[in-house]
Amino acid sequence: MNARQPINIAGGGLAGLTLGIALRQRDIPVVIYEAGSYPRHRVCGEFVCGRGLAVLQELGLQEKFIAAGARIAGTASFHSGQRDYRARTLPSPGLCLSRWVMDDLLAQEFRRLGGELRERERITVATLEPGWVRATGRRVAAESAPAKWIGLKAHVRKVTLAADLEMHFFPDGYVGLCRLPGGEVNVCGLFALRQPVPQLAVQWREILSGPAGSGLRERLRMGEFDTASFTAVTALNLVPTVGQPTAECSIGDALTMIPPVTGNGMSMAFESAHWAVTPLAAYSRGELDWAVTRQTITRQCATGFAQRLRWATWFQRLLMHQVSRELLLRVGNCSDSLWRVCFAKTR
Ligand SMILES: Cc1cc2nc3c(=O)[nH]c(=O)nc-3n(C[C@H](O)[C@H](O)[C@H](O)COP(=O)(O)OP(=O)(O)OC[C@H]3O[C@@H](n4cnc5c(N)ncnc54)[C@H](O)[C@@H]3O)c2cc1C
Numbered sequence: 088m089n090a091r092q093p094i095n096i097a098g099g100g101l102a103g104l105t106l107g108i109a110l111r112q113r114d115i116p117v118v119i120y121e122a123g124s125y126p127r128h129r130v131c132g133e134f135v136c137g138r139g140l141a142v143l144q145e146l147g148l149q150e151k152f153i154a155a156g157a158r159i160a161g162t163a164s165f166h167s168g169q170r171d172y173r174a175r176t177l178p179s180p181g182l183c184l185s186r187w188v189m190d191d192l193l194a195q196e197f198r199r200l201g202g203e204l205r206e207r208e209r210i211t212v213a214t215l216e217p218g219w220v221r222a223t224g225r226r227v228a229a230e231s232a233p234a235k236w237i238g239l240k241a242h243v244r245k246v247t248l249a250a251d252l253e254m255h256f257f258p259d260g261y262v263g264l265c266r267l268p269g270g271e272v273n274v275c276g277l278f279a280l281r282q283p284v285p286q287l288a289v290q291w292r293e294i295l296s297g298p299a300g301s302g303l304r305e306r307l308r309m310g311e312f313d314t315a316s317f318t319a320v321t322a323l324n325l326v327p328t329v330g331q332p333t334a335e336c337s338i339g340d341a342l343t344m345i346p347p348v349t350g351n352g353m354s355m356a357f358e359s360a361h362w363a364v365t366p367l368a369a370y371s372r373g374e375l376d377w378a379v380t381r382q383t384i385t386r387q388c389a390t391g392f393a394q395r396l397r398w399a400t401w402f403q404r405l406l407m408h409q410v411s412r413e414l415l416l417r418v419g420n421c422s423d424s425l426w427r428v429c430f431a432k433t434r
Pocket residue numbers: 097098099100101102103120121122123129130131132133134135136208209210211222223224225237238239275276277320323338339340341347349350351352353354356
């Protein structure tokens with residue numbers, strides 16, 4: 088048997104751990120370097136849907152998510168300002184599971200398969216060498232970017248939802264709610280900031296609850312926030328970067344971020360990991376050189392994600408402006424085919 092070169096992965100989030108698990112299932116030696124530790128909360132809508140579910144199923148992970156309590160999400164409702172649109176059936180159901188449980192489950196599975204997971208080890212080199220994969224998550228927006236996007240999330244109890252997934256839109260952002268196991272609800276929002284919020288550690292509940300008089304505020308009025316689950320990310324770069332020349336092999340958000348409104352980022356993390364497995368396994372066995380390995384993965388991701396990134400960028404723009412948002416939500420509310428097309432094109 089050929090000696091196998093180890094694959095090193097910087098970042099043990101969804102993309103890095105999924106890739107690590109898939110490579111271990113092929114008996115490839117893998118080391119993952121993770122800056123943080125498990126379990127941990129992450130800013131995320133915690134709603135998985137789209138093609139990534141097939142990847143999870145193929146790797147035997149979907150059944151583990153369900154065994155860990157993942158809830159099947161079959162309906163979604165949209166709310167804008169004072170207006171509530173009717174709950175719709177999702178054209179294909181999703182899964183809701185907290186990142187606290189999900190990332191920890193994947194980390195344990197990777198270790199069970201013999202992978203080496205080094206927690207609290209941050210990779211600081213500017214450009215990764217051959218044999219290394221970057222799965223370090225979101226890229227930071229340039230200082231000069233016009234909108235400063237900030238993401239906030241926390242879990243809340245004693246809240247009743249109109250659908251498995253609720254999306255509430257406001258002039259400068261939106262908040263998604265989804266039902267989690269154990270009676271919890273995840274509350275996660277993306278906001279365009281005009282100026283910094285110096286008191287974020289104090290004001291996050293206020294921001295996440297939406298403007299005064301909104302349906303969201305009413306929904307969360309009696310809710311009990313789990314303070315320990317609060318997390319925030321700033322300087323999000325929502326401009327697609329896939330297809331741009333890079334000297335590294337990247338997957339997940341490190342490759343490109345899809346506007347979170349689509350709820351497809353986790354799927355893209357799983358899918359990009361899946362596309363990386365065969366070339367990396369061949370590289371590890373000495374059958375492919377690094378340049379071809381890297382290019383094969385980059386090309387596959389660029390082709391596989393191009394359409395949904397284009398559509399998602401348009402949706403994000405339309406949904407962030409009041410007139411186009413109301414028009415889209417009203418027409419989508421009456422037209423099943425528009426709802427299905429919007430859903431399909433963004434995943
Ligand atoms: C507001 C918001 C809501 C969202 N909602 C949803 C949703 O509902 N559904 C959905 O599918 N997607 C959603 N997403 C997107 C989703 O969270 C991401 O696409 C997904 O987490 C990407 O996975 P990843 O593994 O690439 O990155 P991450 O999950 O961010 O993992 C990256 C890992 O790398 C580690 N790391 C970073 N730097 C280093 C380093 N230098 N060395 C070592 N380790 C490092 C980090 O600690 C982290 O563990 C949302 C995103 C935001 C911002």
